[in-house]
Amino acid sequence: MIPAILVLEDGTVFRGQSIGALAETVGEVVFNTSMTGYQEIVSDPSYAQQIVTLTCPHVGNVGANDEDIEAKHAFACGLVVRDLPNLLSNFRATEPLTDYLTRQGVVGISDIDTRKLTRLLRQKGAQNGCIQAGKIDEVRALSVAREFAGLKGMDLAKTVTTKTSYQWNQGSWQLGKSFQQTPQQKFRVVAYDFGVKRNILRLLADRGCAVEVVPAETSAVDVLSRNPDGIFLSNGPGDPEPCTYAVEAIREILSRKIPTFGICLGHQLLALAAGGRTLKMKFGHHGANHPVVDLSTSRVMITSQNHGFAVDPDSLPENVSVTHRSLFDDSIQGISLNDSPAFSFQGHPEASPGPQDITGLFDQFVGLMDKGNRNA
């Protein structure tokens, strides 16, 4: 057993064991209450520069595999769990979670009172923190945590995005068949990669989209020159406000009335482009059990959530309608534009991990593109 510590900026120290890379890491400490999908979480680019605490008591039970990753490598900079069992059990597992974390350079700590940590984050708000695994220097850990600038004002999309554009045509996972070949491609979709999760691309591919993934800073002109049927604005880490390049591009796209769909950071960027503002939340939404109401139908859907920033409800201009709200705190979960075929969702309709109740939004996007094509 190799010792590890987690030190928060408020001075709280948790002592446990290392479960991943032997190194030091610093980031914003958040908690996620999802009971499944740790590998998807660790590999979600939206967790860049975040240390994720999983409230689920055992993490690592089903090991790790090549299918349950949401990006080419892990993005969370730290993982905090109550217990990582020595033995995994799942027919799809190819390696223990510890091996995956170590290989991916993710620093992790287990055997701490994660409920105490969660309650602390809930009460004080997200904290900056430092995990040291192997070599322990508490004093240093505290100063590292305190020196971390925090995510407010930090443009991380730029750093996690793809360097070059690429085509995506792999569809969803099915039991016994792994990932599906996609059906006939009917729509050209350009997807802005601000830290995109693969399952978003897969769900688009399932619906007949030929997806071209482009870097975050791709200009509107460049995108429009590809003659897309629709534009997708991906999820991603960090603060949306510094991403002015994206906001400008989206404004231009909106003016062309091309069907546009945003998720998470993409949702926030759409709101900014439409003239709204965003704000940093106290400890954000991170989980797989969040009820969201569709204001047009009053239906409640259980959604996967992962965001630390949100659209400011007092900032929305008249051309923006709120379509979804969180039943946990009434925060804005979805918007649509009145003067452009654009809409977005704050949570994660692509799930992975989490419930798939709201994948219908992808169909809505496809519907807009279909309509656009027919009108053209």
Place this chain on the structure above:
Amino acid sequence: MPKRLDIQSVLVIGAGPIVIGQACEFDYSGVQACKALREEGYRVILVNSNPATIMTDPEFADATYIEPITWETVAQIIEKERPDVLLPTMGGQTGLNCSLDLVRHGVLEKFGVEMIGATRDAIDKAEDRDRFRVAMKAIGLDVAKGDLAHSMDDAMTVLEQIGFPAIIRPSFTLGGSGGGIAYNAEEYQAICARGLDASPTSELLIEESIVGWKEYEMEVVRDSRDNCIIICSIENFDAMGVHTGDSITVAPALTLSDKEYQLMRNASIAVLREIGVDTGGSNVQFAIDPATGRMIVIEMNPRVSRSSALASKATGFPIAKIAAKLAVGYTLDELDNDITGGATPASFEPSIDYVVTKIPRFDFEKFPQADSTLTTQMKSVGEVMAIGRTFKESFQKALRSLEIGSFGLDPIWDEQEDQAGIHDMASYLRVPGARRAWFIGDAFRQGFSLEEVQKLTGIDPWFLAQIEELIQTEKRIENLSLEDIDQEMFRAFKRDGFSDVRLAALLNVGEIELRSKRHELGVRPVYKRVDSCAGEFETPTAYLYSSYEIECEALPEQSSKIIVLGGGPNRIGQGIEFDYCCVHASLALQADSYQTIMVNCNPETVSTDYDTSDRLYFEPLTLEDVLEICAVEMPTGVIVQYGGQTPLKLSRGLEAAGVPILGTSPDSIHQAEDREHFQNLIESLGLLQPPNRTASTEQQALERAEEIGYPLVVRPSYVLGGRAMEIVHGKEELERYLRDAFRVSNESPILLDRFLNDAVEVDVDAVCDGTDVVIGGIMEHIEEAGVHSGDSACVLPPFALSDETQQELTRQTREMALALNVNGLMNVQFAVKGEEIYVLEVNPRASRTVPFVSKATTRPLAKIGARVMAGQSLSQQGVHGEIRPSYYSVKEAVFPFIKFPGVDPILGPEMKSTGEVMGIGMTFGEAYRKAQLAAGTLIPASGKALISVRTPDQVAVVDIARYLSENGFDLEATEGTAMALEQAGLRASVVNKVSEGRPHVVDSIKNGEYDLIVNTTATRHSRLDSETIRQQALTHKVAYFTTLAGARAACEAHQAGDNPSINRLQSLHQTVEL
């Protein structure tokens, strides 16, 4: 959508008596439903035959009917009460079946009653295996290969398609009763025959075996707007093949990746939609092939269930309450999630940050002839749940919660027995039984590899690895001494859930010594809250569990507080009645402004609803766990007398540790239980006791038996629950008994009591405050002395005891209560033989009959007793005098024999019943008839009666035979009985005993010739001979009586006619005068 305004009244059907497969979880659900509906202003009409339930307390419904749950009776109630709607989903399979009967017989249509929560079609689609299979295929879900069979011929055809092993499940039976797994043709035919008989529709579902697959359950709730949420996923530790009620289960599911979990989640919701459960909770069961992940839907229950009760306790989400509100029109988002104090809506999915383990409790000791192999037919009688931050902690807490003398994975494997080739370890692992978890521990101790254990048990390696690690840790501990253990090590052990008792055993020190050391090192538990949201929201609800973590969330308050210790797992002899008492104590003291704190580990109960007491500690009821809670809470007092033997056993330890015990002192309790003390007390009061002796050798026993004379009640000392208690009629029987008894009782002394032939047993419940004694009720037993009081029917007020006798019983009760310094409840068992009254037993604590007495007399004994314990005298409470209602109430016991083929369904000194029903009538006969009906025995109006009684009964049986013969019955008798009847001038045809050649009596039973059977037997030898008569009577559902008293009562019941009244409990209670 808000609640419906077009309805005013709701009929709720309860689940009836506690039986295997249907226990007090339906009281928990029913209470929630009744409370929720009344909270919304609806008039609630309730039917339930079980008096031990909280839901049948008159204040929980507007009109309460303690009546048999048959469609005919409920139709009468509907006609009288005219409910607008019927909620069929709260009363288990009983409630559903009765509701379907009401539909089939046109009752609901006739009176314009709408069924809410689940439609007839939805229930039918879920229950009818064929329709269910078609429905599942329609939504693309996989089901096991198989088919329905309605005859043995059908069954053989199905077998050709699927081969062995084959799973056989009869339709519409409780707990899958009558089913099983067949590995060969002989077994196959036997199980099919039993199943066809057990199924009310003579229908079997026969399927390919998926034994060894992983088993899961999903608890789903859906509202009228089609919002669906998963409350809880449950994973079975035991692989497919063991009924989920008999499996160890854990929540949340632990060995599914998100992709597999979401497949199951989507499938669960699709199942609800396809079946058409419009509102409410359902349970969907799945099997998963561990090698490929192939998923199969096993079944779904369109109602609240045992699992939904477990899921509610496991997550803090009250499924039944929410389901009731959804049924009257609300949608999930309109309802609050109570546990967060309404901070969040009910439309979310609970997230849990701990592991919950449920372990079933079995009582095979009571049924030595039963097959104790666990199969698809449920056999457990109760369960415990434990919460820990890890599986290890939760599992080990659950093990010690069971109260079977085990405080962890104690070794149980007997090497010598193994070497004798009786059972080898492999067979203990391969064949699932009640103690398999412990054998797994032993297998690792013996050096079995994880792969071997996995192969033999089929249990997922994840769980096995956890157990293997526990055994490795035990080995490490064994090599240590107490002094070696520092704080960090101690904490690590406690974090793995090791109990003080187990650690002490491993370190070879005493429990107290170990605990002092632990306290010295400052290793103490903290208490975490169950909040449904893994800490994401603040919770004002004090629903707590212990863990060895850093932060404590108990936040005890400064106030007058009383801890009520609950009864632990249900078992034969200690069931829902004690939970009823605990809940009443809490409610009464809460009303008196005490803060009440409940401690219990039984997830089925009302007491473990976080809504019942101010605070709930879901913890094992061991000395260690209770002391730690007391250390945090510092209660004003602790009540140990209400939860049965469980908390009583802790009283001395608690007292020694300085915990204030309320009510009767542990010393007085001990005095009543200690044979010698008690004998002195009885003598000093000038009362009578049956002559008795104690013997510690066989020779001594035989000598002392002669001193007091036969027949004798014999039992080993220090064996709980009347186990191995027997009546012996002579030296030869005693000799045989001694050989057996000394084997079971491990050479502890044996107790001999003179058995009082033909005496009437009487139970008296009383409450005493040290000055005054108030009689709660005098209950006359129907069956004569010798039948365990818990198994005997009884009537209140007595129907045959003279007033003088009753006064004398009252006087003696008073004397004993005062002499024992009873402060609270007390129960006395008397035997009345002629003019003589003998004291059999005194228990200064809540008894099994307290709820029955309270329902029968209006007097809430448990509440009165609790207030006395808290210091309010009887006169301060205004409680005086005995209440003698003008109506009769009969309590009848309900037995699990149908679940245990091969067990002789005869009554004796050892308790075997799992539950009880109550019948109320204006005459004794009417009350008895209704009690019989509620227990499942319809007294026939006419037909053929078989009479076969032991020689001493051949005179007394004449009156019974004459009544039957004069009232529409033809008599048939075995030779001796027939001769006796003939001498009395009664004509009876003669039938062969089994030993006399064929056709014999059993052939006649099988051919359905008898409508009523009276069969008594005395000696062990003749009992074996007549055993088949009783078994066959049971199997073929013939009304049968094994005591003359029972038969006599049946005649009275017959005389009462078959058109009984129905009585609203609240109206009856108004007729009672103080």
